[in-house]
Each structure stands twice: as C-alpha cells, then as structure tokens.
Amino acid sequence: MPSRRAYLGTLAAAGLAGCLGESPGTGSDTDSPTATTAPGTVAPEVFVEAAAVQYAYRHIENVDWNGIQPADGQFVFVTVDARPADSVPDRSAFSLVADGEQYEPAEVKRWKAVDLDVPGSAYAPDREGADPRGWLAFETPAELGSLPTLRLDRDPAPAEWELDTDLATSPPPAWEWSVDTPGTVAPNTTFDIAITAENVGDGPGAFRGAVNFSYPLYAPAGFDIPLDAGQSGTETVEAEVRDADPGREIEYDVRTPVGETTVTVTVESDATDTGTA
Known part of the structure; x- marks a missing residue:
C-alpha cells in the first residue's frame, strides 16, 4: 500500500x-x-x-x-x-x-x-x-x-x-475459482477454456484475469466476471490448435487475482488433418 x-x-x-x-x-x-x-x-x-x-x-x-x-x-x-x-x-x-x-x-x-x-x-x-x-x-x-x-x-x-x-x-469481494478445458482436441480446431468464479465475499466486484497463449498465437486474452456477493459466473476464452502436430501438448497459463494455474490440452494423434477450422 x-x-x-x-x-x-x-x-x-x-x-x-x-x-x-x-x-x-x-x-x-x-x-x-x-x-x-x-x-x-x-x-x-x-x-x-x-x-x-x-x-x-x-x-x-x-x-x-x-x-x-x-x-x-x-x-x-x-x-x-x-x-x-x-x-x-x-x-x-x-x-x-x-x-x-x-x-x-x-x-x-x-x-x-x-x-x-x-x-x-x-x-x-x-x-x-x-x-x-x-x-x-x-x-x-x-x-x-x-x-x-x-x-x-x-x-x-x-x-x-x-x-x-x-x-x-462497500465490503470487498472474495473469490473461489476453477478452470476447465477438454483433455484432448482434434487437430486444427478451436475449443473453449472456461473460467468459473464465485464471489464468497460480502460485497460486489469483478473477477479479473487473463489467459496467456504460448502456441500457436502468442498473446493474452483478458476476462472480467462481474459478480455480486454470493453469485457465481463463467467466462469462456476461445483457443485454437492450428497447425499443431498430432500428439503435441499445449499449455495455457491462467492468471487471476487469487492465484494462477497452467492447463494442458493434447492434440489428438488419431485424427485426420482437414485444414484450419
């Protein structure tokens, strides 16, 4: 402070x-x-x-x-x-x-x-x-x-x-959160990274965070989930695995005000590459 x-x-x-x-x-x-x-x-x-x-x-x-x-x-x-x-x-x-x-x-x-x-x-x-x-x-x-x-x-x-x-x-918010992704995705497809937050505090606020992409697009995607006390909400961030080799594991860094985690998605090895989605 x-x-x-x-x-x-x-x-x-x-x-x-x-x-x-x-x-x-x-x-x-x-x-x-x-x-x-x-x-x-x-x-x-x-x-x-x-x-x-x-x-x-x-x-x-x-x-x-x-x-x-x-x-x-x-x-x-x-x-x-x-x-x-x-x-x-x-x-x-x-x-x-x-x-x-x-x-x-x-x-x-x-x-x-x-x-x-x-x-x-x-x-x-x-x-x-x-x-x-x-x-x-x-x-x-x-x-x-x-x-x-x-x-x-x-x-x-x-x-x-x-x-x-x-x-x-107003009293401040407090957060509990989780992130969900599919374990595997087909080559050259898009999928959603879903961030769910619950406001367990006594006042309203916005749960602000970012998903950092490292492949194939090196860029961040921000998300804001405004919640009153006691409310829950989910925000999705779209990701893609364009041109990723079958079997490759791709990591996404998820950052929030109360912690961070890395989620991993594996590109399926038994799918046929049909071009960019």
Missing part, C-alpha cells in the same frame, strides 16, 4: 464543478460515477473526467503476456484532464483523501495497465511528449468509511473533487 499521511487541513475558497464522463470498462467494478468540487474549494483548469474502483488490474508483463496485480485493499482510479491548465500539475501534486487519511498516487506496475474502467493512459506529464490527461491510481483500505475525494495541492489554493464511487465504501 502506498504511503499515507494524516489529512489535517480544510479548504477555504469557493469553486466550480469538475467534469466527469462514463467509464468505458467492460467489467466495471462500480457504477458510472460523478464528481463535483467539494464545498469551499477553488477549481483550477483541471477536470475530473472519470473515477472507478477496482480490486485488481491487468498489466502488460511482456509483449505477449499479461500479469494480474491485486490490491491489498482496493484501487481507486481517477482520470484527470489538465490540458486547459496554463501550468500542468505534477503527478505528485494529487492525492486521495478519505477517512482522515491522504494517499499518494500508487506506482502502477510498469505503467502498462490495460483494460481499466477509466479512459486514458497513465498520467505522467513529466514525460517528453506526454498528454496532460490520464489516470492516477490510489491504493486504499478495502472498505472506506466515507466517499473519497481527489485533492490537488496547487497555488494559489488547493482544490478537491468529490468522487461518487459508492463501491469504495
């Missing part, structure tokens, strides 16, 4: 509302949020575009492999747009305030998070040629006592935006 410091100050001037759009994620852990400036703030020309809560995210581990990064508690992602500002604030000028604590932006693994529930790339305006619009990530305890706010420390006065992220105050 990132460093935190006690939040002691209150803000003193009146301000404008921040802007917020809907988040585009396919497996959203939270409803489409809204944001406004908190009472008694001055809003500079920086806008909150989207916010979402996630308990894990996918990231590019290498060119054709996805890793999964779970939170110790939860991640609050916030997309900010500082393009109208005369002076673009540094990443370190932002923090998340909740329950009397102030959280610094988390170091997102390799800056290559993918398929997030907020738009844009990582907010890094100090990089050469970077667009001063992007997301910040904050890691907080799994259940907050009050809705968080985004704070920007900047002259002549700081500003805060209230984030309508109800999931941040």
Whole structure:
C-alpha cells in the first residue's frame, strides 16, 4: 500500500464543478460515477473526467503476456484532464483523501495497465511528449468509511473533487475459482477454456484475469466476471490448435487475482488433418 499521511487541513475558497464522463470498462467494478468540487474549494483548469474502483488490474508483463496485480485493499482510479491548465500539475501534486487519511498516487506496475474502467493512459506529464490527461491510481483500505475525494495541492489554493464511487465504501469481494478445458482436441480446431468464479465475499466486484497463449498465437486474452456477493459466473476464452502436430501438448497459463494455474490440452494423434477450422 502506498504511503499515507494524516489529512489535517480544510479548504477555504469557493469553486466550480469538475467534469466527469462514463467509464468505458467492460467489467466495471462500480457504477458510472460523478464528481463535483467539494464545498469551499477553488477549481483550477483541471477536470475530473472519470473515477472507478477496482480490486485488481491487468498489466502488460511482456509483449505477449499479461500479469494480474491485486490490491491489498482496493484501487481507486481517477482520470484527470489538465490540458486547459496554463501550468500542468505534477503527478505528485494529487492525492486521495478519505477517512482522515491522504494517499499518494500508487506506482502502477510498469505503467502498462490495460483494460481499466477509466479512459486514458497513465498520467505522467513529466514525460517528453506526454498528454496532460490520464489516470492516477490510489491504493486504499478495502472498505472506506466515507466517499473519497481527489485533492490537488496547487497555488494559489488547493482544490478537491468529490468522487461518487459508492463501491469504495462497500465490503470487498472474495473469490473461489476453477478452470476447465477438454483433455484432448482434434487437430486444427478451436475449443473453449472456461473460467468459473464465485464471489464468497460480502460485497460486489469483478473477477479479473487473463489467459496467456504460448502456441500457436502468442498473446493474452483478458476476462472480467462481474459478480455480486454470493453469485457465481463463467467466462469462456476461445483457443485454437492450428497447425499443431498430432500428439503435441499445449499449455495455457491462467492468471487471476487469487492465484494462477497452467492447463494442458493434447492434440489428438488419431485424427485426420482437414485444414484450419
């Protein structure tokens, strides 16, 4: 969890509302949020575009492999747009305030998070040629006592935006899962890798994972299974064994927030190769 410091100050001037759009994620852990400036703030020309809560995210581990990064508690992602500002604030000028604590932006693994529930790339305006619009990530305890706010420390006065992220105050999910594949498949056919998850926690969330292919297509396939507490669901990922030699064993790496496994499928040796399915 990132460093935190006690939040002691209150803000003193009146301000404008921040802007917020809907988040585009396919497996959203939270409803489409809204944001406004908190009472008694001055809003500079920086806008909150989207916010979402996630308990894990996918990231590019290498060119054709996805890793999964779970939170110790939860991640609050916030997309900010500082393009109208005369002076673009540094990443370190932002923090998340909740329950009397102030959280610094988390170091997102390799800056290559993918398929997030907020738009844009990582907010890094100090990089050469970077667009001063992007997301910040904050890691907080799994259940907050009050809705968080985004704070920007900047002259002549700081500003805060209230984030309508109800999931941040909900109990977290917990997961049990399994994966199922056929033991053998015919040459040059497709088949399904089925991932089943059950939410055994007390709150809603999305079970986020990835299947990493190593043959014949070297690429990851992400999956999100949104589940309320007590619900189960299954997501399938299609795989193929094009041009695989009969008798070959092909491995698929399945990664989730609560563990990983490798499944093996054997190409049948007694089938006739009839061409790519």
